[in-house]
Amino acid sequence: MNLQLGTVVSTIDGPSPSKFDFVVNNGSVHKGMFVELNYSEGTMICLVEELIKTNRYFERPDSVKTIGAELEKNFPTADWEFLIAKAKPLGVFYESLIKRATLPPSPGTKVFIASNENIKKFLKLEDNGLNLGSIQFHDIPLKLNLSKLLQKHLSVLAMSGAGKSFLMSVILEELQKRSDDQGKIATIVFDTHGEYTSFGEPVTNSNFVDFSANTRVVDGSKIKISVSNISPQTLSSLLSTITPVQKRELFKIISKLRSEMKSGLGPFDLITLKNEFSSLDSKTAIPLNFLVDELISLNVFGKIDDPSIFDLVKPGQLVIIDLNNIISERKKQLIVSYLSQKLFNLRRVKKVCPFALLVEEAHNFIPENTSAEFALAKPILRTIAREGRKFGASLIIVSQRPKRLDTTTLANCNTNIILRITNPYDLDHIKQSSEGLDSGTISMISALRVGEAIIVGEAISAPTFFKVRMRESMPSKHEMSMEDAAKRFVADDKTSVDEISNFL
């Protein structure tokens, strides 16, 4: 028998099929805990949404202020403190089915802590699922079905320092640990701050699991995009001030170069393209030269793709695209846009395995209100969010500024994991974009501690609070305190001075 926690009480607006209060008379009840009760429709599973303490001795502020601590010396105040829990019915087990509650429980009904078995069954947890942590207050591993978590896309939202990267590392570990029988997907991470590069480093400390064998870290600054693979439209869109006449001439030249490529001359690059401008009149050639020079200065275009997508995307492979060394936002956007487009196109024709595309700092790549020029990756990431599930192309967006995220993309993420967020505008934006979150749950998000999260949406039957499990992979070398960073800077500086002195 489960621990009895309390008894349903009658209030002005309850009990109803959608909410009820119970007075807590045993054990400790927490906000976010699952409770159950037996009533006419079956076993009702409920979530504790709020807890309120009442004590009539302290109801009148003037009295409390007047006598303060004397109150407790003269009245049995502690004996008459009541804890009222506000619970939301989530569903009812009825003959092995889960259905919506249509009748309220009666006042006086006993409320119990929900059994682990019922919670697992209700939330549809899987023993072989991805283990993200443990459900708060119940000590049940939160093991989620891969498809339900990722197929219809996932968003991970939290304020800075709340544990987004930590949680993502846990998810990456779980994806890496899957066996062939369970189905392996490729994972591509656009790592803006180099937080995941440690996955690619061999482990020297036995406390950590080595994931380097199946991880490929790609230095973003060295990535080359094949000019010949870019469509004329895409290339022209990169040239911000191109005129219609210039565009027409550019298309002609590209068409010619493509024909020559097919006839055996091989792929071309921007220099080859530029050389063709000599055949144009100077009014067209000079501005085009100027625009293409701008692209050349990004140092991201070449004759062929390097590395090749086919080398990177393999079942069970984790690919970290390290964008940390790239300063130009435009270059980052170009890389994310090109690789995402290419991956999605190849997946549509099943040339690569199913994959999950993780976009860190997603608000920079899929912003809500920015011109197309500064959001090059937005169209393709939006497309993946919209259509990806049909092709096994999953999008994972991670952001600390949900308010600045494209609402359409966010709304297409059918599962949201939200860690601590306090900004009211961000919370409001999340509420508008996530169907599964009501005001009660939203209010609980700002009270989360680091490492605590709520998951809501496709992956789980009801909003569930959980504590992210400890990571098994090596922490990122970027995770350094300010003190350590300062010490390292001084040490590095001293080494440089010593080296110069020795050289001289």
Added chain:
Amino acid sequence: MYFDDFLSNVCDSIVLNKSSNQIVFSKLIPLKNKLSLNKIENFVVKVNEKKFSCKIAGVDSGFVSKKLHFVDLVLLKLGGVIFSYNNSILEKADYFPSPALLPQPILLKNFLEKDEEIQSISLIRLRKEIQLSIDIIKKFFPKYLFIDGSIVPQYQDKPRAGSILSDDYKSIIDLFEELYFVAQENDCTLISTIEDSRGKRFIQLIEESNNSDFFKNNSLKNCFDSLLLDFLLNKGERTFCFNYASDFESHPVLKDYKIDWAKNIFVFYLKASEFDLPLRIEFISKNNCVEKANEIASIVYSLSSLYKDYSYPSILIEADLRARLKDDDISIIYDKLIDKLGPKMMLRRNNRPFK
């Protein structure tokens, strides 16, 4: 406008009355330090606070009633509270019969006259309260037991001669005397505090003891003791203690008592809070009533002086909290009765076709 004028007139009248009273009251100030009528203490005595470590009990009841055709339904809730103090600090609270009290439904005799209806409810309530007090003394042995209200039944509780309630009244007097006896046997001091006393005995005593022209010309007959004493007493002061009645053999209630009890019931007033009226305290003392009054005043003052603008013993506030009933509480039983017996049971005035 009509109400504004009315309110303005009422306020003016009260202010005028108060100021004319205060002129009279001020003439009485010299009395404060004079020897009182009991010849032992002054008219006004300073209360000495003392630390106490003992059990103190309090009893209160709440009731609501609803009329039906042929019967009256009464809901009564009794609350007994026992506080255990150590060095004047509350350490433990016990509740009797239990912390969570259920009201008792009672059906009133259905052939009573109008005046008897009220007396009947009052007598039932008194019986239950006094019996609970007796039970608490026997079970918990408190050093003090507080009663909410007078220590004797009130004149208006006494049925007229030949009333069907006469026997009930007599048994209540017996029960009161049993309470005094049980308290005496168990070394428990009974203290009754009257929340909003309309007593005039103190004024009566002053008038009797002064034959000056002043009192002949300035009657205090329209004033209550508590109003006069609110002016006369400072916080932490009490009046001298005096007998409940001057002539208990002709007092309508005390004459029904055994003389041994009737002559030993005493009263004093105590001002426990700066901005509240003095409390009327009644007690029984067979030996030294002044010594007992000092002891009681010290306890009552400690328990009642928490707030600046409200004075009542904390034990009785707690008992009241436990025993309080709301009008809605009776509706559950009332509605179920109507369900079972039909709407004919309702009074016509409660069964209008629309509101």
